[in-house]
Amino acid sequence: MQNSGFLPISKEDMAERGWNELDFILISGEAYVDHPSFGMAIISRLLEHEGYRVGIIALPNWKDTADFKALGRPRLAFLISSGVIDSMVNHYTASKKIRSEDAYAPGGQAGLRPDRAVIVYANRVREAYKNIPVIIGGIEASLRRFAHYDYWDDAVRRSILVDSRADILVYGMGEKPIVEIAAKLSSGAAVTEITDIRGTAFLGSISQQNLQESGPDQIVIPSFDEVKTDKRKYAQAFLVQYQEQDPIRGKTILQLHGDRYLVQNPPALPLIEREMDQVYALPYQRTYHPIYEAAGGIPAIREVEFSITSHRGCFGGCSFCALNFHQGRIIQKRSQSSIINEAKKLVWLENFKGYIHD
Ligand code: SF4
Numbered sequence: 001m002q003n004s005g006f007l008p009i010s011k012e013d014m015a016e017r018g019w020n021e022l023d024f025i026l027i028s029g030e031a032y033v034d035h036p037s038f039g040m041a042i043i044s045r046l047l048e049h050e051g052y053r054v055g056i057i058a059l060p061n062w063k064d065t066a067d068f069k070a071l072g073r074p075r076l077a078f079l080i081s082s083g084v085i086d087s088m089v090n091h092y093t094a095s096k097k098i099r100s101e102d103a104y105a106p107g108g109q110a111g112l113r114p115d116r117a118v119i120v121y122a123n124r125v126r127e128a129y130k131n132i133p134v135i136i137g138g139i140e141a142s143l144r145r146f147a148h149y150d151y152w153d154d155a156v157r158r159s160i161l162v163d164s165r166a167d168i169l170v171y172g173m174g175e176k177p178i179v180e181i182a183a184k185l186s187s188g189a190a191v192t193e194i195t196d197i198r199g200t201a202f203l204g205s206i207s208q209q210n211l212q213e214s215g216p217d218q219i220v221i222p223s224f225d226e227v228k229t230d231k232r233k234y235a236q237a238f239l240v241q242y243q244e245q246d247p248i249r250g251k252t253i254l255q256l257h258g259d260r261y262l263v264q265n266p267p268a269l270p271l272i273e274r275e276m277d278q279v280y281a282l283p284y285q286r287t288y289h290p291i292y293e294a295a296g297g298i299p300a301i302r303e304v305e306f307s308i309t310s311h312r313g314c315f316g317g318c319s320f321c322a323l324n325f326h327q328g329r330i331i332q333k334r335s336q337s338s339i340i341n342e343a344k345k346l347v348w349l350e351n352f353k354g355y356i357h358d
Contacts, residue, residue, distance in 0.1 A: 003014070004353070005034075005283075005285045006032070006034055006056075006285055006289050006290075007034075007044055007045075007048065007054050007055060007056050008054075008055040008056070008070075008071065009020070009032060009055065009056050009057070009058070009104060009289065009291065010070065010071070011071065011072070013055075014055065014071065017053075017234075019053050021053070021072060021073075021074070021075055022053045022054060022055040022071055022072070022074045022075065023047075023052040023053045023054065023075045023076045023182075023186070024044075024047055024052055024054050024055075024074055024075060024076055024077055024078075024079055024182070025054075025055050025056075025057055025071050025074045025078050025079070026040055026043065026044050026054065026055070026056050026057070026078075026079045026080075026081070026096075027057045027058075027060060027068070027078060027079070027080045027081070027121050027125070028040045028056065028057070028058045028059070028080075028081055028082075028083055028106075029059065029081065029082035029083045029087055029090075029113040029114075029117035029118075029140075030058065030059065030082075030083030030085075030104035030113070030300075031058050031059055031104055031105055031106055031288055031289070031292055031298045032056050032058040032283040032288065032289040032291075033104075033287070033288045033289070033298055033301060034284050034286065034287065034288075035284055035285075035286050035287065035301065035304060035305070036279070036280055036282070036284050036309060037084075037304035037307065037309065038083075038084055039083075039084060039137070039138055039174065040056070040081060040083070040138075041081065041284055042174075042175065042279060042282070043053075043092055043174055043175070043178055044056060045139070045282035045283065045284060046175055046178065046279065046282065047178065047179075047182060048282075050182060051185075052076070052182060052186075053075075055071045055074075056072060057070060058289075059105060059106075059112045060124075060330075061112060062113075062114045062117075062120050062124055063120065064124075065124055065128040067128050068121075068124050068125055068127075068128045069128050069129075073129050073132060074132070076133065076182065076185040076186060076267035077132065077133035077134065077135050077181075077185060077191070078122075078125045078129075078132060078133070078134050078135070079135050079136075079137065079163075079178070080121045080125070080134065080136045080137075080166070081118065081122075081136070081137050081138030081140070081141065081163060082113070082117040082118050082124050082138055082139070082140035083104055083113075083117075083138065083139075083173055084104070084138070084139060085104065085139065085141075086139055086143065086144075087113055087114065087116060087117035087118070087139045087140060088115060088150075088151075088152050090102060090104070090113070091110075091115060091147035092152065096152065097149075098110070100162055101299075103298075103299040103300040103303075104259065104296035104298065104299075104300045105298070105346055106292040106297070106298060107295040107296035107297070107298065108296070108299045109295070111159070115152075116140075116163075117140065118136050118138070118140045118141050118144075118160060118164055119160065119163045119164045120165075122134050122136060122164035122165060122166050123164065123165060126165055133167050133168075133185060133325065134164070134165070134166045134167050134168040135166060135167060135168045135169075135170060135178075135191075136160065136161075136164055136168075136169050136170070136182060137169065137171070137174045137178070138174075139326060140160070141160055141164075141166075141169050141170070141171070142169075142171040142172060142325070142326050143322055143325060143326065144157070144159065144160040144173050145159055145160065145161065145169050145201050145236075145262070145264060145266075145285065146159055146221075146237065146241055146253075146255055146262065146264070147148070147159060147224040147227050147228065147234070147237070147255060147257070147262075149234070152242050155228070156224070156227055156228035156234065158224045159201075159203075159224070159255070159257055159262045160289065161201060161202065161203050161262060162203065162257055162258075162260075162262075167191040167192065167194075167202065168181060168191065168194060168200050168201070168202050169200060169201040169202065169266075170199060170200055171199060171200070171201060171238050171264070171325075171326075172199050172267055172268060172325075172326055172327065172328060173199070173268060173270075173271070173312065173326075173327060173332075174199070175268075175279060176198070176268045176269065176271070177197050177198065177199035177200050177268050177274070180197045181194060181197060181200070184197075187287075189332070194297075195263070195265075196265065197265060198247070198265050198266050198267060198268045198269065199265065199266065199267055199268030200264075200265050201262060201263060201264040202262075202263055203257070203260045203261065203262055203263070204260065204261050204263045205259070205260055205261075206259060206260070206261060209344060212307065217251055217252060217253055218229055218251055218252040218254055219244065219251050219252070219253050219254070219255070220233070220253075220254045220255070220256075221237040221240045221241070221253055221254070221255050221305065222236055222237045222255070223255060223256035223257070223258045224255065224256065224258070225256075237255065240253060241253060241325075242324070242325075244266070245267060245324055245328065245329070246266075246267065246326060246329070246352070247266060247267040247268060247269050247270060247328065247330065250266040250267055251266060252264065252265055252266060264301075267328060269331045270313070270328060270330045271312075271332045272332075273333060273334065273335050273337075276311075276312075276332055276333065276334045276335075276338070277334055277337075277338040280309065280334060280338060280342060281338065281341070282300075286305070286345075286349065287301060287305065288301055305349070305351070305355060306346055306349070306351075306352060306353075306355070306356050307356065307357050308339055308342050308343060308346070309334075310332055310333065310334055311332060311334065312327045312328075312331070312332045312333075313327045313328050313329060313330050313331045313332050313335040314327065314329065314331075315329045315330075315331065317329060341343070343356060
């Protein structure tokens, strides 16, 4: 089996590269698909480009810690995501029936990831290794960073940072924050000292910082205890979150959870055209890992195999849409030549039928 173009998923793959240790291990609630429509592929390739040794643990068995130890202890951190879809949306229909398929798993098999995958995976990592930095990101972590209404529980849940026991949450588009975090960890900073990176959130103690009051650079929103019982307070908190989701003028937001404050730093600055071009020029294999071939592949690749991402963000600001909270309202676009170069690669792929879709 030819795995050489993909990042390591086993100790054997690491040995092929002459690595006895990884810098970062990405744990994902979806199969390993090395395509730029998948956040895990982008983050892993970006870290590789920055010179780090990166490995992938996809769809681990969460019933015990064995899969979480498969690549050993990383030098710098575990990075955890549920994948491109929230695990609850992936598992259940809007009428709360269990879905029979998972397009992001081998052969479309359902049930290979747990409910609330980010929380489960992060806690398994904590069981497997003591004192290892744990960083969570992706859509599930991003959209659950504050106290939030959960449709499945029909209740307000606390920030996912509390239940996952992660050190840092990367929200929105993760390229800039993860490169900054990696540089700080690599230079010897303790993960608890990394509190000032845009596009991240963490839990701080009340005594740790001046976190109690709103000021020129920070806003305190109603606490978890307030928003879980008072709809007006919930609406007030959400309004501030929405208004401050602005990389230019957005402030730090604080929300009390018990005796700790959730601290959300302002959003990461949008990628400029050159940075977008760099991200999409990384050496993606553009398909799923061959280990899934025997099971029938990963159905989700069909939607994106011949698509090209031209831009991110939307200025629409529709009240029912979460895009503002994840990609932001500022349009980030690639250059024409970058898009054309990607199109030229697509036409030589085996299954290309002559058209490129959204
Ligand atoms: S629904 Fe979302 S993506 Fe569509 S226009 Fe509204 S904000 Fe933009």
